[in-house]
Amino acid sequence: MALEHHDYDVLVLGSGGSGLRAAIAAAEAGARTGLVCKSLLGKAHTVMAEGGLAASLGNVAPEDSWSTHFQDTMFGGKYLNNWRMAELHAKEAPDRARELEHWGAVFDRTPERVMSQRAFGGHTYKRLVHIGDRTGLEMIRTLQDKTVHSNVEVFMETTITRLLKDGDRVVGAFGYRRATGELISFSAKALVIATGGSGRIYRITSNSQDCTGDGYALGYEAGAELVDMEFVQFHPTGMVYPPGVAGLLVTEAVRGEGGILRNNLGERFMEKYDPKRMELSTRDVVARSIYTEVKEGRGTPHGGAFLDVSHLDSDYVRRKLPSMYDQFMELAGVDITKEPMQVGPTCHYFMGGVKVDPDNGQSRVPGLFATGEASGGMNGANRLGGNSLGDLLVFGRRAGEGAAQVANAIDSVSLPDEEVAAAQAEIDGFLNGSGTEDPFKMHRELQTIMGDGVGIFRDRAGISEAISKLESLEARVGNLKAPSNRPDYNPGWQLCREVKNMLTVSLMIARGALMREESRGAHSRLDHTGYSDYWGEHNIVVHRDGDHDMTLTPTPVVKRDELEDLVEARKEAEKAS
Numbered sequence: 067m068a069l070e071h072h073d074y075d076v077l078v079l080g081s082g083g084s085g086l087r088a089a090i091a092a093a094e095a096g097a098r099t100g101l102v103c104k105s106l107l108g109k110a111h112t113v114m115a116e117g118g119l120a121a122s123l124g125n126v127a128p129e130d131s132w133s134t135h136f137q138d139t140m141f142g143g144k145y146l147n148n149w150r151m152a153e154l155h156a157k158e159a160p161d162r163a164r165e166l167e168h169w170g171a172v173f174d175r176t177p178e179r180v181m182s183q184r185a186f187g188g189h190t191y192k193r194l195v196h197i198g199d200r201t202g203l204e205m206i207r208t209l210q211d212k213t214v215h216s217n218v219e220v221f222m223e224t225t226i227t228r229l230l231k232d233g234d235r236v237v238g239a240f241g242y243r244r245a246t247g248e249l250i251s252f253s254a255k256a257l258v259i260a261t262g263g264s265g266r267i268y269r270i271t272s273n274s275q276d277c278t279g280d281g282y283a284l285g286y287e288a289g290a291e292l293v294d295m296e297f298v299q300f301h302p303t304g305m306v307y308p309p310g311v312a313g314l315l316v317t318e319a320v321r322g323e324g325g326i327l328r329n330n331l332g333e334r335f336m337e338k339y340d341p342k343r344m345e346l347s348t349r350d351v352v353a354r355s356i357y358t359e360v361k362e363g364r365g366t367p368h369g370g371a372f373l374d375v376s377h378l379d380s381d382y383v384r385r386k387l388p389s390m391y392d393q394f395m396e397l398a399g400v401d402i403t404k405e406p407m408q409v410g411p412t413c414h415y416f417m418g419g420v421k422v423d424p425d426n427g428q429s430r431v432p433g434l435f436a437t438g439e440a441s442g443g444m445n446g447a448n449r450l451g452g453n454s455l456g457d458l459l460v461f462g463r464r465a466g467e468g469a470a471q472v473a474n475a476i477d478s479v480s481l482p483d484e485e486v487a488a489a490q491a492e493i494d495g496f497l498n499g500s501g502t503e504d505p506f507k508m509h510r511e512l513q514t515i516m517g518d519g520v521g522i523f524r525d526r527a528g529i530s531e532a533i534s535k536l537e538s539l540e541a542r543v544g545n546l547k548a549p550s551n552r553p554d555y556n557p558g559w560q561l562c563r564e565v566k567n568m569l570t571v572s573l574m575i576a577r578g579a580l581m582r583e584e585s586r587g588a589h590s591r592l593d594h595t596g597y598s599d600y601w602g603e604h605n606i607v608v609h610r611d612g613d614h615d616m617t618l619t620p621t622p623v624v625k626r627d628e629l630e631d632l633v634e635a636r637k638e639a640e641k642a643s
């Protein structure tokens with residue numbers, strides 16, 4: 067089959083908030099820019115974001131500042147964050163929010179006609195810029211509009227299955243068009259991974275179908291380091307029924323607007339777990355609290371907790387939480403202005419990702435950049451709500467500019483024939499090979515292994531069992547074959563490579579979870595329940611050693627002297643409270 071080919075200075079993988087912002091920045095810096103996405107433009111996972119974008123604009127709380135936002139982010143991440151990333155994010159998020167408004171985004175406003183800001187868990191002040199509970203939609207609409215007017219060429223419904231290298235350098239990518247099965251290659255002087263997270267490794271997840279960890283695996287295979295992969299955020303409030311929608315997110319804005327959590331005895335149980343912050347405690351704490359209430363027999367009929375906003379004015383609820391109102395009314399027949407929702411933890415976000423230079427998004431592999439949820443470091447052991455949308459804009463822009471700068475300094479790159487041939491052989495094998503493993507069945511097996519052994523609570527025995535089961539899947543993954551060999555719109559074909567990616571990601575998470583012998587942020591070990599001094603100073607960095615060996619290395623947290631006082635002040639304040 068003839069191979070379609072395109073050449074760019076900068077190629078961006080992913081059209082979520084981070085990919086769009088990177089593409090805009092690269093194009094503005096003069097780079098010929100291409101953008102590839104698995105789904106339709108405008109349908110990336112970011113569109114689902116609900117509650118808001120954290121930025122210390124001080125519109126509602128004038129006393130807010132970048133330094134308080136930085137401290138909150140560090141506290142939320144249990145001090146494992148890359149300090150420079152947390153600093154840049156806190157300092158630049160306000161400008162990126164204003165810029166979005168300048169480009170046409172319409173956010174809710176205060177009576178003074180400035181962007182309104184709402185409360186969210188772990189944020190000291192009302193800080194989240196939002197439009198009702200549809201913030202991601204507005205963000206994607208605005209960025210998409212800007213992108214199509216920025217001379218960026220878009221390849222929709224195109225799946226990248228491999229990064230292509232020339233020696234040590236990434237020089238392009240290989241994939242296929244989902245609608246026709248036609249193969250496609252790209253050469254690029256610099257490539258930005260913006261492929262989002264990997265929620266689909268768990269059965270109960272808020273994540274969209276696209277979230278199969280492709281960028282983590284592609285980056286790993288190309289030689290990049292990944293950091294903090296053991297930290298997987300389980301959002302405390304997903305729908306628990308009907309079964310077909312279990313895991314669907316119930317935005318934190320519900321609690322931000324005054325929602326109250328109760329168990330089946332009517333107790334407001336957060337009083338026991340975090341009496342200071344109550345429902346607005348950080349996500350890791352609220353998720354574990356709900357899980358514990360259910361496990362100890364105080365759950366709702368459908369195995370969750372009650373989340374109630376019926377004490378609030380019903381018009382206010384419908385104005386501030388319109389999607390939640392519709393979601394519960396249409397999917398569960400529940401009118402949230404009159405009766406409580408039933409909610410429970412759902413896999414939501416990956417704190418880990420490709421390790422990058424905070425200032426320009428560059429990985430350790432020449433020519434390879436990463437941004438958004440695909441990159442790691444900003445959030446440490448736990449992300450605060452609202453900090454992802456700001457992250458996408460701040461670091462998307464920086465990665466796009468960084469990639470353009472590298473690309474503009476290079477004359478040209480070319481794709482080695484053997485790299486293209488190997489990529490082609492791999493996906494041809496999934497379609498026409500003699501394999502006998504069904505990708506749908508293997509995906510379900512993987513989800514069960516991860517849910518059972520590497521879920522919200524973990525211990526050595528469970529994680530070790532999960533690792534050995536994942537290793538036995540690894541031995542079978544080369545035998546995957548799509549149930550049908552039609553090349554057009556063949557989800558089984560796509561899933562073969564995705565399962566391989568998810569398996570790589572799952573092994574990184576499980577091995578990191580085994581190594582980290584403590585409980586911190588989103589990582590809870592039943593056999594190591596407290597903090598460890600050693601692990602409080604170390605991230606776990608993963609890379610591929612040679613062709614196959616996954617190597618995990620404890621690496622000191624990247625600090626900055628000039629921020630030491632802020633961090634110490636926050637630690638002292640927490641001790642005193």
Ligand SMILES: Cc1cc2nc3c(=O)[nH]c(=O)nc-3n(C[C@H](O)[C@H](O)[C@H](O)COP(=O)(O)OP(=O)(O)OC[C@H]3O[C@@H](n4cnc5c(N)ncnc54)[C@H](O)[C@@H]3O)c2cc1C
Pocket residue numbers: 079080081082083084085102103104105109110111112113114115116117118119120201202224225226227260261262263272273274276277280281315414415437438439440451452453454455456458
């Ligand atoms: C329901 C929900 C609500 C949320 N609400 C908030 C919120 O209020 N505030 C907040 O800060 N965060 C929120 N989050 C988190 C936030 O939305 C995500 O972390 C963020 O949108 C991720 O953006 P991204 O650009 O990194 O990737 P994504 O938006 O996930 O985009 C990834 C892109 O990569 C493409 N892609 C993936 N693999 C490939 C491949 N192999 N080839 C080609 N393309 C590929 C996809 O098609 C997609 O275009 C929420 C998440 C969910 C699920």
